[in-house]
Amino acid sequence: MTTKRGAYIHIPFCDHICYYCDFNKVFMKNQPVDDYLDALALEMRGYGKEGRPQTIYIGGGTPTALNETQFERLFTAIERYLLNPSVKEFTVEANPESLNEAKLDIMKRFGVTRLSIGVQTFDDRLLKEIGRAHKADDAADAVRLAQSRGFDNVTLDLMFALPGQTEASLHESLQQALSLGTPHISIYSLQLEPKTIFYNRMKSGKLRLPGEDIEADMYGQIILELERHGLHHYEISNFAKPGYEGVHNSMYWSNEEYYGIGAGAHGYWNSMRYANAGPVKKYIERVRERGNGRVSEHPVTVTEKMEEEMFLGLRLMKGVGIKNFKEKFGESIEHVYGEQIAQLMRQELLTERDGRLAMTQKGIFLGNNVFEAFLIS
The missing domain is CATH 3.80.30.20 (tm_1862 like domain)
Known part of the structure; x- marks a missing residue:
């Protein structure tokens, strides 16, 4: 597999x-x-x-x-x-x-x-x-x-x-x-x-x-x-x-899934974000009991996945693929975030190039302002 x-x-x-x-x-x-x-x-x-x-x-x-x-x-x-x-x-x-x-x-x-x-x-x-x-x-x-x-x-x-x-x-x-x-x-x-x-x-x-x-x-x-x-x-x-x-x-940054293994590790698997026990002895006991160290799990909603796609993907200088967003979520990026994108472009913090949305040089220095704009949940 x-x-x-x-x-x-x-x-x-x-x-x-x-x-x-x-x-x-x-x-x-x-x-x-x-x-x-x-x-x-x-x-x-x-x-x-x-x-x-x-x-x-x-x-x-x-x-x-x-x-x-x-x-x-x-x-x-x-x-x-x-x-x-x-x-x-x-x-x-x-x-x-x-x-x-x-x-x-x-x-x-x-x-x-x-x-x-x-x-x-x-x-x-x-x-x-x-x-x-x-x-x-x-x-x-x-x-x-x-x-x-x-x-x-x-x-x-x-x-x-x-x-x-x-x-x-x-x-x-x-x-x-x-x-x-x-x-x-x-x-x-x-x-x-x-x-x-x-x-x-x-x-x-x-x-x-x-x-x-x-x-x-x-x-x-x-x-x-x-x-x-x-x-x-x-x-x-x-x-x-x-x-x-x-x-x-x-x-x-591309919002792909990964196993989190070990004390205090966080993972993202099968649309579930999870956290392992942090204290070493508690982690060991947890794994012995159930085979993994998880103490909390959070099913990630589609809205949360969209948010993560944006604020993680925009950390990359190449930005977020507009076509890829539509293929992943079945909705256009403009439909979900059109207002935020327009505002950030007016502020010269975001730009579109080669079919991708990316931060401008000005936006890179104000990254947190850009990321916060895409939190809608």
């Missing part, structure tokens, strides 16, 4: 907690890691029976926080239950301080095609400020080590609008990132999320962030600099050389 789907696998364990992170994560020490890997394998087995995915993405937490024996166990289960010989992309997130030759060789042996290395910035002062465990040289060394072990498809994860970050510091980080020659860079502005150290500092007035105008200037600098070096801007926060666009994440 071959349908377009992906699989996201969550490894919640971390050796330390970054100050901005709101993903489901726990300190590695004293955690039931082996029991967790058993539960993952059981959940994988169930989804694998539904059909093996075209893309696999292992995220966290910190997947590379697992030791080599645990790492091998994880990939053995993936190979047994999920890995498709014709997989289009197999990505693993890695932190510089926990990536080594042995783990790279395990990933290469099991068919991993892409690494996402969490660099965030090449400014040592800022790395300390945001709670990262590595230094800039560690990140550069990790990238070069991966390249030396045969990984040519490496993406760097960077951040901007960090506390105390200047445009000069951002420029220097971009230059160091570009000097490594990776074919893909993802770069996100800092988002303050509840239950994070940074959020608590902000609430108490102890966090100094760049203003909105400086953040916009930084974003403009990012676009110009990365495109000038041959990395085309294909999604709001993602830049790639031709042929190196992220396949798995593009499935999210």
Whole structure:
């Protein structure tokens, strides 16, 4: 059975907690890691029976926080239950301080095609400020080590609008990132999320962030600099050389379905969005009881699917296909969203080109305004 789907696998364990992170994560020490890997394998087995995915993405937490024996166990289960010989992309997130030759060789042996290395910035002062465990040289060394072990498809994860970050510091980080020659860079502005150290500092007035105008200037600098070096801007926060666009994440933005596997993972399957138990022990118990970790399910209505098609699809620079919308939903995009489209076009935030609706350059900087216009439920 071959349908377009992906699989996201969550490894919640971390050796330390970054100050901005709101993903489901726990300190590695004293955690039931082996029991967790058993539960993952059981959940994988169930989804694998539904059909093996075209893309696999292992995220966290910190997947590379697992030791080599645990790492091998994880990939053995993936190979047994999920890995498709014709997989289009197999990505693993890695932190510089926990990536080594042995783990790279395990990933290469099991068919991993892409690494996402969490660099965030090449400014040592800022790395300390945001709670990262590595230094800039560690990140550069990790990238070069991966390249030396045969990984040519490496993406760097960077951040901007960090506390105390200047445009000069951002420029220097971009230059160091570009000097490594990776074919893909993802770069996100800092988002303050509840239950994070940074959020608590902000609430108490102890966090100094760049203003909105400086953040916009930084974003403009990012676009110009990365495109000038041959990395085309294909999604709001993602830049790639031709042929190196992220396949798995593009499935999210194209509103395709995917399995969510692991503690706190979210999935979208058979028109159902679901969430797994977040606490590690609760997830393990849930999987042992019923074969998956789900604790909530939401049937997605046609109206919700249309909304998602728009606010996810418009993250892509190519936008949303007008004909494809009609084929998917049986209604024209003009009939459903004609008023919103006309208003956004008058505001010069949206344009139509080559049979697609896409954000203008102005719209890219005001993306949230555009997305909100398509929420009709």
